[in-house]
Structures are given as structure tokens and as C-alpha cells.
Amino acid sequence: MIVAIAVLIGAYGLTxxxxxxxxxxxxxxxxxxxxxxxxxxxxxxxEEEV
Amino acid sequence: MSLFQITMMGAGMMIGAGVFVxxxxxxxxxxxxxxxxxxxxxGLLAFLSVMTYAELGSALPKAGGGYSFVQESSGGLMGFIxxxxxxxxxxxxxxxxxxxxxxxxxxxxxSFDFFSSLGLNLPLYERIVAVILALxxxxxxxxxxxxxxKAGAVIAIGQTIVLxxxxxxxxxxxxxxxxxxANFTPFxxxxxxxxxxxxxxSLIGFEGYEVxxxxxxxxxxxxxxxxxxxxxxxxxxxxxxxLVAFAAVVGGGQEGVSLxxxxxxxxxxxxxxxVGRLFxxxxxxxxxxxxxxxxxxxxxxxxxxxxxxxxLGRDGYLPSIFAHxxxxxxxxxxALLFSGVITVTVxxxxxxxxxxxxxxxxxxxxxxxxxxSGMKIxxxxxHELNYGYLMPLFPIVPIISIAGRTLIGIFLLxxxxxxYIIAGAWLAVGFIYFFIRPKRKAAxxxxxxxxxxxxxxxxxxxxxxxxxxxxxxxxxxxxxxxQIFAQSRQTGLALNTVVQVPYQTPIDEAARFxxxxxxxxxxxxxxxxxxxxxxGFLRYAHNTAQGIIQSVRxxxxxxxILGWSGSTQARSFRMGSTLDPVVDKASCDVIVIKPGExxxxxxxxxxxxxxxxxxxHGKLVWELVKQLAAEFQAEATIMHVTPEGKRGTIPExxxxxxxxxxxxxxxxxxxxxxxxxxxxxxxESDEHDLVVIGSSESSVFQxxxxxxxxMQIAEKCRCTVMMVRKNTGIRSWFKRWFV
Numbered sequence: 001m002i003v004a005i006a007v008l009i010g011a012y013g014l015t016x017x018x019x020x021x022x023x024x025x026x027x028x029x030x031x032x033x034x035x036x037x038x039x040x041x042x043x044x045x046x047e048e049e050v
Numbered sequence: 051m052s053l054f055q056i057t058m059m060g061a062g063m064m065i066g067a068g069v070f071v072x073x074x075x076x077x078x079x080x081x082x083x084x085x086x087x088x089x090x091x092x093g094l095l096a097f098l099s100v101m102t103y104a105e106l107g108s109a110l111p112k113a114g115g116g117y118s119f120v121q122e123s124s125g126g127l128m129g130f131i132x133x134x135x136x137x138x139x140x141x142x143x144x145x146x147x148x149x150x151x152x153x154x155x156x157x158x159x160x161s162f163d164f165f166s167s168l169g170l171n172l173p174l175y176e177r178i179v180a181v182i183l184a185l186x187x188x189x190x191x192x193x194x195x196x197x198x199x200k201a202g203a204v205i206a207i208g209q210t211i212v213l214x215x216x217x218x219x220x221x222x223x224x225x226x227x228x229x230x231x232a233n234f235t236p237f238x239x240x241x242x243x244x245x246x247x248x249x250x251x252s253l254i255g256f257e258g259y260e261v262x263x264x265x266x267x268x269x270x271x272x273x274x275x276x277x278x279x280x281x282x283x284x285x286x287x288x289x290x291x292x293l294v295a296f297a298a299v300v301g302g303g304q305e306g307v308s309l310x311x312x313x314x315x316x317x318x319x320x321x322x323x324x325v326g327r328l329f330x331x332x333x334x335x336x337x338x339x340x341x342x343x344x345x346x347x348x349x350x351x352x353x354x355x356x357x358x359x360x361x362l363g364r365d366g367y368l369p370s371i372f373a374h375x376x377x378x379x380x381x382x383x384x385a386l387l388f389s390g391v392i393t394v395t396v397x398x399x400x401x402x403x404x405x406x407x408x409x410x411x412x413x414x415x416x417x418x419x420x421x422x423s424g425m426k427i428x429x430x431x432x433h434e435l436n437y438g439y440l441m442p443l444f445p446i447v448p449i450i451s452i453a454g455r456t457l458i459g460i461f462l463l464x465x466x467x468x469x470y471i472i473a474g475a476w477l478a479v480g481f482i483y484f485f486i487r488p489k490r491k492a493a494x495x496x497x498x499x500x501x502x503x504x505x506x507x508x509x510x511x512x513x514x515x516x517x518x519x520x521x522x523x524x525x526x527x528x529x530x531x532x533q534i535f536a537q538s539r540q541t542g543l544a545l546n547t548v549v550q551v552p553y554q555t556p557i558d559e560a561a562r563f564x565x566x567x568x569x570x571x572x573x574x575x576x577x578x579x580x581x582x583x584x585x586g587f588l589r590y591a592h593n594t595a596q597g598i599i600q601s602v603r604x605x606x607x608x609x610x611i612l613g614w615s616g617s618t619q620a621r622s623f624r625m626g627s628t629l630d631p632v633v634d635k636a637s638c639d640v641i642v643i644k645p646g647e648x649x650x651x652x653x654x655x656x657x658x659x660x661x662x663x664x665x666x667h668g669k670l671v672w673e674l675v676k677q678l679a680a681e682f683q684a685e686a687t688i689m690h691v692t693p694e695g696k697r698g699t700i701p702e703x704x705x706x707x708x709x710x711x712x713x714x715x716x717x718x719x720x721x722x723x724x725x726x727x728x729x730x731x732x733x734e735s736d737e738h739d740l741v742v743i744g745s746s747e748s749s750v751f752q753x754x755x756x757x758x759x760x761m762q763i764a765e766k767c768r769c770t771v772m773m774v775r776k777n778t779g780i781r782s783w784f785k786r787w788f789v
Binding site: 001004005007008011012014015016018019021022023025026029030034035036037038040041044 | 083086087090091093094097098101104237238273274277278281285288292428432433434435436437438439440441442
């Protein structure tokens with residue numbers, strides 16, 4: 001039961017994490033007027049390094 | 051469409067019937083922990099899939115939906131199979147929603163002694179009701195009618211709120227009566243295998259967000275709002291489902307019977323019964339929510355499956371009859387009928403568990419194909435597309451997404467063998483058909499871009515004034531006055547006509563129905579009296595009002611001019627179903643012109659301007675009156691009517707303001723007192739050639755019930771009336787986004 005509850009909470013929590021992460025990506029693309037995949041990926045990786 | 055509207059549309063589509071059917075059945079199979087885990091993991095899996103749709107939807111707004119994405123990436127057999135699966139999957143989902151409606155309605159009726167005493171064969175009557183409902187909605191779609199965007203949003207908000215109330219109610223009950231949490235033990239009665247099975251057949255409850263990508267072309271700021279709308283919709287729905295499942299567990303069960311057994315005996319409607327035990331009228335609330343949710347989802351899936359089969363016909367995969375669009379209703383009638391046959395047949399023949407599992411199986415295939423295409427497009431074309439969203443952790447996210455769905459598909463085999471057999475047969479038929487079909491060329495791609503023509507004097511340049519043309523009676527009158535304002539602002543005119551097609555028809559098919567609109571544009575532009583640059587263009591839209599609003603945004607117009615015939619048939623509208631939303635929501639100043647007698651040739655010698663003072667609209671009104679007075683060498687009459695019994699100093703301040711404002715113009719000021727100001731103004735208008743009046747600031751209810759004062763005046767005046775509404779910033783913004 002403990003494992004099941006942990007999976008339940010973990011899955012839901014991971015969904016929210018992806019949700020907020022995705023909104024951040026959209027905001028960054030919009031703010032910096034990015035467009036192509038490579039450009040966006042480089043910018044996101046640069047942000048992670050910082 | 052705004053972000054809020056598409057979010058509610060997506061959420062409304064997802065909360066179709068899945069939760070109402072899956073919750074009860076799911077607890078009966080996998081226990082309380084099983085259903086919560088299934089919803090939580092399905093939510094995560096759905097989110098992984100949504101990330102692909104959000105990425106593709108932001109980069110390819112014109113594509114519109116899963117089949118189109120795969121066509122873009124691969125075409126050929128893969129494109130065809132995706133469309134083939136999507137067609138059948140949506141049609142089967144429609145059957146599920148029809149059956150859900152039938153189950154809940156009959157469950158409700160059976161709570162009355164009269165019906166329960168009849169000894170009805172419930173399974174038989176469920177199928178009869180499901181078939182009748184499906185036929186009704188097929189007919190509604192055939193007539194080209196559909197829910198307006200506003201009605202759809204209201205239903206979506208309503209059903210989401212109802213379910214959230216139920217969910218939160220369940221949490222509160224569990225706190226107030228902690229003994230009810232004993233229902234959670236044992237937690238996973240069927241083990242992980244049964245939980246995965248429940249994940250499989252309840253997957254259908256997590257589809258529906260795709261509809262947001264279908265409407266991307268009509269979304270404001272699609273690049274960022276399409277992905278945002280999808281994410282908001284999905285997170286709202288996942289949270290709602292978890293709360294609702296929790297509430298069902300808390301409410302269900304009885305002494306001496308295990309919770310799982312209790313739900314197993316009740317099947318799909320066990321959910322309604324469980325909620326009914328949580329709080330008074332809870333069961334009725336669920337029935338109402340289920341009825342609204344299932345009918346709205348049925349409507350949406352009928353036209354989704356119609357659109358996909360139409361697209362297959364248009365792209366040359368299916369016989370050309372599928373691409374036929376009715377001239378009268380402008381909907382793909384043959385595609386609708388074929389899709390309807392599938393929905394009705396499945397609803398008539400199969401039980402709800404098989405239908406639910408079958409729909410889930412088809413969507414597992416569909417989502418996997420779309421996810422694969424998303425990967426392919428990113429790898430091959432990522433460097434050239436303009437993304438509003440890019441999923442992180444690529445390609446791990448899509449690979450896990452495909453693997454997860456495939457796994458739960460395998461676990462569904464045990465429960466839904468018949469569904470797999472049917473799915474397999476349908477796929478086999480599809481494969482065989484693809485290779486033996488007579489090859490047919492795809493129809494030439496219709497462009498949904500605006501058609502532009504330039505005429506008049508000079509280059510239109512950056513146009514600030516948009517004139518929405520609707521018919522050849524009002525158009526010359528609109529042009530007569532629009533030119534004056536254009537000259538004064540030193541700009542050109544953009545003449546816009548909207549070509550409308552119903553929601554059932556892809557928007558670019560409006561290109562087939564442009565003849566009348568093109569003739570109107572040509573006739574209006576073709577005159578030797580035009581003194582300013584003119585640019586004519588068409589906009590394709592599902593809704594004329596939305597089309598005009600989009601044109602205003604696209605052109606960044608500062609002023610919009612529309613015509614009004616002066617009468618409205620439906621009491622629920624002030625000026626008409628098209629004008630009302632445009633006047634309320636256009637992001638610019640608006641002038642509505644009601645042509646009077648002898649227009650457009652009537653000479654303008656005297657202009658009447660009823661006024662209460664400057665106000666938000668008054669300043670613009672006076673500016674326009676001066677422009678008109680200068681052009682026509684006319685005399686302006688500034689008139690103020692004080693209602694009987696009211697005191698105030700407006701008249702004195704008014705005279706002072708007018709003398710400053712109208713210096714250099716011929717004018718007179720008339721101050722009157724009357725029991726009926728509207729009649730007084732109307733009498734005065736008989737001695738004038740044109741009335742210019744500012745928009746009403748009276749309360750919403752007053753306007754709805756009695757019509758605004760400017761409108762009442764306009765209805766009664768024989769001369770031309772101009773109603774002016776200034777774009778007032780925040781209030782206008784609120785109305786545009788939420789109302």
C-alpha cells in the first residue's frame with residue numbers, strides 16, 4: 001500500500017512538475033522571440049547550466 | 051478564441067463521459083487504490099502525449115489535429131492509417147457518450163416508482179435511447195447547427211465546477227467523518243495487473259484536448275496560447291478526476307459488502323449512487339453533469355469523426371463522396387452520414403465496457419502514431435519550424451509515452467478481447483483498402499489565406515480603418531462615411547467580408563463559397579467616388595462575429611465600421627447575433643451605422659448629436675461630428691435632454707465645453723427637459739440628416755431587457771444614425787476575454 005501511494009503521489013507530482021516546466025518554456029520562447037528547435041534547445045540548455 | 055475559451059473547450063471535451071463510466075467500473079475491478087493510481091498514471095501518460103500535441107499544435111497551427119500532423123510528417127500509408135484509426139476511434143467514442151447518456155438517464159428514471167415498476171429490460175432500453183440520441187445529434191450536425199462557442203464554454207465550466215464540487219465535497223466528508231476512509235482498505239484489491247487494465251479502458255477519459263489543435267487557426271496568439279490552453283485543460287481535468295474518484299470511494303460501499311463488490315454490482319452508474327450518499331442531491335448533480343457532458347462530447351466527436359473522414363476523402367484516400375460539401379448547409383454531408391452509421395451501429399450492438407475499451411484501444415494507436423510523427427517532424431524539420439513550445443527531455447519523453455501506452459494496451463487484452471478483434475479487423479480492412487483502392491489525386495490544396503485586392507487611389511499602406519461588409523444595401527452607406535474618417539486620419543480603408551462555414555467543416559473549405567463575398571467586395575470597391583486607398587479581403591471563419599474580431603486584430607485596426615438594418619428578431623440580442631459580440635469585444639473603436647432614408651445619396655446639411663457630456667464615448671463622438679460637419683459643410687446640433695424631475699449642472703458645463711470644442715464650426719446647442727428623452731430626440735432627428743450618438747453606459751440587464759438608449763433612438767429615427775463606442779481599455783479587455 002505504501003508503494004502504491006508513493007507511486008500515486010509521485011505520478012501526480014511529476015505531472016505538475018512537467019506542467020510548470022512547460023509553462024516556463026513557453027514563456028521563455030515568447031519573451032525572447034525564439035523559434036526553431038535548435039535555437040530553443042540551446043537557450044534552454046544554457047539556462048540550465050547557469 | 052481566447053486562452054480561457056480554448057482551455058474550457060479542451061477540458062469540456064475531456065470530461066466527456068470517461069469519468070462517469072470509468073470510475074464506477076474501475077473501482078469494481080481494481081479497488082479504491084487502483085482507480086486513484088489509474089487516474090494518476092493515466093494523467094501523467096496523457097501529459098506526456100499532450101506535450102507532443104502542444105509542440106506540434108504551436109508549430110503547425112494550420113494542420114489541425116492528429117491525422118494532419120502525421121500527414122505532414124509521413125503521408126502515404128501511415129497518414130492514411132492514422133486517419134482511418136482516428137475516424138473510427140472518434141465515431142466509437144461518440145457511441146460511448148451516447149451510451150453514457152442512456153445509462154444515466156435511465157438510472158435517474160428508475161429512481162421513480164412508476165418506471166421501476168414497469169419491469170423494463172434495461173440493457174435493451176439503454177441501447178434504444180443511445181441510438182435515438184446519436185441519431186438526433188447526427189441530424190443536428192446535418193443541419194449545420196452546433197453549439198455556439200459561448201454555450202459550449204458555459205457547459206464546460208458548469209460540468210467542471212460540478213465535478214470539482216463533488217470532489218471537494220468528498221474530501222470534506224472524509225475529514226468530518228474519518229470512519230469513511232475505511233473504504234480505502236484494502237487499497238489495491240486487484241493488484242497491479244488490474245490497475246493497468248483500468249488504466250487501459252479509462253484512457254478514453256483523457257482524450258479530447260486534441261480539439262484545441264483543431265481550432266488553432268482561430269486562436270488569438272496561437273503560437274503560445276495553443277500549448278498553454280492544452281496544458282491548463284489537462285491539469286484541470288487530471289486534478290478533477292482524482293478528487294472525483296476519491297469522493298466516489300468515500301461515498302460508496304455498505305455494511306457487509308466490500309467496496310469493490312458494491313461497485314462491481316452497480317457498474318457505470320455506481321459513481322452516481324456513491325456521490326448521492328455523500329450529500330443531498332449529489333446523485334442528481336452527477337446525473338445532470340453526465341447528461342450535459344455526454345451530449346456535448348457526443349456532438350463534438352460526431353463532427354471530429356466527420357472532419358477526419360472528410361479530410362481522408364479530400365486527400366484522395368477515401369472515395370470522393372467523402373469530400374462532398376453540401377451547398378446549402380456547407381457541411382460534409384456524406385462524411386457525416388458514414389461516420390454516423392459507425393456511431394449508431396456500435397451503440398446498438400455493444401455493451402459499454404467493450405465500447406469504452408474499444409475507444410481506448412483506437413486512441414492508444416492514434417496517440418502513438420502522432421507521438422512518433424512529432425519525433426520525426428522535430429528531427430527532420432525542427433530547424434525550420436516556428437515553435438511556441440518545445441518539449442524537454444527529447445526523445446525520452448515521447449519514447450516513454452509510446453512505451454507506457456503500449457503496455458497498458460497489452461493489459462487491456464484480458465478485459466476487451468472483442469474490442470481488440472474489432473480494432474484488428476478495422477485495421478486489416480484499412481490496410482487492404484489502402485493497397486487495392488483506385489488511386490485518386492488529392493484535391494488541390496485550398497489556401498485559407500486572405501485574398502487581397504487593391505483598388506482605389508494610391509497604396510492602402512498601413513490601414514487603420516476596417517469596414518465590415520455584409521450586404522450590398524448597407525455597403526455603399528458605410529463607404530460614404532468611412533472615407534471621411536479615413537481622409538481625416540490620412541489612412542486607407544480595409545474592406546472585409548467574412549465567409550462562414552459551420553464548425554463541422556474545416557475552415558479552409560470556406561474557399562469554395564467565396565463567390566458571393568467576392569462579388570460584394572468588387573461591387574463596393576468599384577466606384578469612381580472613392581477618394582482613399584482601399585484594400586478588399588476575405589476572412590474565412592466558423593463564426594462571422596469572431597471572423598470580424600480576428601480581422602480587427604490581424605489588421606491592428608483603430609476603428610471598425612459596421613452596418614445595422616435597425617431591427618432584431620430575437621429578444622436575446624440587442625442588434626443581432628453578429629453585431630452584439632463584435633461591438634462588445636472588438637479591440638478598437640467601433641461605429642455602427644444604421645442607414646436612413648435616401649442613402650447613400652442623401653445630402654447632409656444638419657447633424658444631430660444627443661449627448662450627456664464628454665464621457666468615455668463623448669470625446670470620440672464630437673471628433674467624428676466635427677469631421678462630418680467639415681466634410682459636408684453641415685451645421686451641428688448638440689442636444690441635451692434632461693429627464694423630468696432631475697436636477698443638475700450639465701447644461702451650463704455643456705454649453706461651455708461646446709463653445710470651446712466647436713469653435714470655427716456652425717453649431718447650436720439645444721437643452722430640453724422631457725419625460726421621454728428618447729421620443730424628444732427622435733422628434734428632433736426628423737429635422738436632421740444624420741444622428742451621431744455615443745454608446746450606452748447603462749447596466750447590462752437594462753440593455754438586455756430594453757435595448758440601449760442609442761439603439762432605441764436608432765430604431766425610431768428615419769435618418770441615418772451612427773452609434774459610436776470608444777475602446778475603453780480595461781472594461782473592454784475583461785469583456786473580450788471572459789464574456
